[in-house]
Amino acid sequence: MTTKVFISRDAGAIAVGADQVAGAIAAEALHGDRDIEIVRTGSRGLYWLEPLVEVAIGGNRIAYGPVTAKDVKGLFAAGFLEGKAHKTLLGPTDSIAYLKRQTRLTFARCGVVDPLSLADYRAQGGGRGLARALSLGADKIIAEVTQSGLRGRGGAGFPTGVKWRTTADASAKEKFIVCNADEGDSGTFADRMLMEGDPFQLIEGMTIAALAVGAEKGIIYCRSEYPHAIETMRKAIEIARTAGLLGSRIADSRHSFDIALRAGAGSYVCGEETAMLESIEGKRGQVRAKPPLPAHEGLFAQPSVVNNVLSLAAATTILADGAEAYRALGYGRSRGTMPIQLAGNVKYPGLFEAPFGLSLGELVDDIGGGTASGRAVRAVQAGGPLGAYFPRALFDTPYDYEAFTARDGLIGHGGLVVFDDTVDMARQAAFAMEFCALESCGKCTPCRIGSVRGVEVIRRIVEGKDRAANEALLRDLCETLKFGSLCALGGFTPYPVLSALNHFPEDFGLARPLAEV
Numbered sequence: 001m002t003t004k005v006f007i008s009r010d011a012g013a014i015a016v017g018a019d020q021v022a023g024a025i026a027a028e029a030l031h032g033d034r035d036i037e038i039v040r041t042g043s044r045g046l047y048w049l050e051p052l053v054e055v056a057i058g059g060n061r062i063a064y065g066p067v068t069a070k071d072v073k074g075l076f077a078a079g080f081l082e083g084k085a086h087k088t089l090l091g092p093t094d095s096i097a098y099l100k101r102q103t104r105l106t107f108a109r110c111g112v113v114d115p116l117s118l119a120d121y122r123a124q125g126g127g128r129g130l131a132r133a134l135s136l137g138a139d140k141i142i143a144e145v146t147q148s149g150l151r152g153r154g155g156a157g158f159p160t161g162v163k164w165r166t167t168a169d170a171s172a173k174e175k176f177i178v179c180n181a182d183e184g185d186s187g188t189f190a191d192r193m194l195m196e197g198d199p200f201q202l203i204e205g206m207t208i209a210a211l212a213v214g215a216e217k218g219i220i221y222c223r224s225e226y227p228h229a230i231e232t233m234r235k236a237i238e239i240a241r242t243a244g245l246l247g248s249r250i251a252d253s254r255h256s257f258d259i260a261l262r263a264g265a266g267s268y269v270c271g272e273e274t275a276m277l278e279s280i281e282g283k284r285g286q287v288r289a290k291p292p293l294p295a296h297e298g299l300f301a302q303p304s305v306v307n308n309v310l311s312l313a314a315a316t317t318i319l320a321d322g323a324e325a326y327r328a329l330g331y332g333r334s335r336g337t338m339p340i341q342l343a344g345n346v347k348y349p350g351l352f353e354a355p356f357g358l359s360l361g362e363l364v365d366d367i368g369g370g371t372a373s374g375r376a377v378r379a380v381q382a383g384g385p386l387g388a389y390f391p392r393a394l395f396d397t398p399y400d401y402e403a404f405t406a407r408d409g410l411i412g413h414g415g416l417v418v419f420d421d422t423v424d425m426a427r428q429a430a431f432a433m434e435f436c437a438l439e440s441c442g443k444c445t446p447c448r449i450g451s452v453r454g455v456e457v458i459r460r461i462v463e464g465k466d467r468a469a470n471e472a473l474l475r476d477l478c479e480t481l482k483f484g485s486l487c488a489l490g491g492f493t494p495y496p497v498l499s500a501l502n503h504f505p506e507d508f509g510l511a512r513p514l515a516e517v
Ligand SMILES: Cc1cc2nc3c(=O)[nH]c(=O)nc-3n(C[C@H](O)[C@H](O)[C@H](O)COP(=O)(O)O)c2cc1C
Pocket: 151, 152, 153, 154, 155, 156, 157, 158, 160, 180, 181, 182, 183, 184, 185, 268, 269, 270, 271, 272, 273, 274, 306, 307, 308, 309, 311, 312, 487, 488, 489
């Protein structure tokens, strides 16, 4: 009998030696009398346990991790193929608390299936969303997505159903589905994990969107820093095409839809939807003024749906299980689940998919286990480089779009970057301005010039030069950036800067307001 051994081929696992572990297991198996089949999966998203090795035993998977190539002889000697004890034994994968506490909808198959096996995909529920979408037709698909309450997972949280309706209503010869896989936010990796671990789900989600709006072409814009995701997606597209799931008359229907993949060139602002469209068109990645909205005039001036990887992937679950099941999860106006990504100085970095509503403190202290350094958590930056720094005093904030906005923060793409008490928040504020200066597309003055001035003003404050006047100047500059910038790169840079200044004034050499002392 052949024993299946599962090892991730996700970039995060490969980076810490998964390929060497897989090689060592294959080599060691040659000396034994047991037949093994090594299945390279995506990651479960428990990154502190990678390389994670799982063995299929009696319908269960028994996990060992983190495993090094040097551990492999010992694992065989200990009898890991029978699930026996070893210093790296974690027990049944499904009972690992970090996984058990999650509600995995979008990431249900990730780490479980061979990413390029359509048979695995279907055996684990893949394809049900598309089948139902084909039977419903465009209007009912859009109604389902609207009723589910799904909001864009790329950052802005815009209702996906409204976006699809707008594109569907636009009349044009050609329409596009553009998948934003630029994933530039610091501490985020969910798009990459999904593309590497369950690429058919993205293809299915894009196809559902295409049926909804009447598009025949889709483009995935993936950052070039994701070579593994690009390779997996390209292979998955080819497999889907061969299986008749892409191309003309998909899945034996009267609809045609095909997908191409474009790699970005390493610019953060090319994640902004209109700059991305420029980039796909072969131009310099500069932001377009809106209106017109991409839903009216997007790629090559045609009506286009621009959605994040996770929004499109969520559509498969919504269509498969119905809007109500998705809507039943969540908090306030934030419905469904969010794949939250814990990163930075955190003990248990990884992907935690859960319904909205957990508090920030639960996520950082309980699920994340506090800092990796063992020191006190001082700040958490939520929502990428344009997101606010939350101090411990705000850890009661529920993970919800509106609750974060009420505290001058944002959820963005679901990233949480943890910092311990050695962080210099004035340095972080200066970094936010530096980042903006570096990544600015240069189209508007507040962002292009203001960010450079911002670095200088923060430096003067820290150096103690006329602190009160320079603090007032910095606040004034932030107002200008907030309200005078063309896009959210300039418009949101004030959030990390002002949150650092307001919550950690002592790092700038400024006194705390009397009420807080
Ligand atoms: C500077 C900047 C960078 C952005 N980067 C990304 C990104 O990497 N991925 C993404 O999906 N959205 C990004 N966005 C948001 C997109 O403009 C757009 O709102 C999103 O792709 C829409 O998809 P959604 O409705 O599914 O969220 C960025 C926005 C700005 C202003």
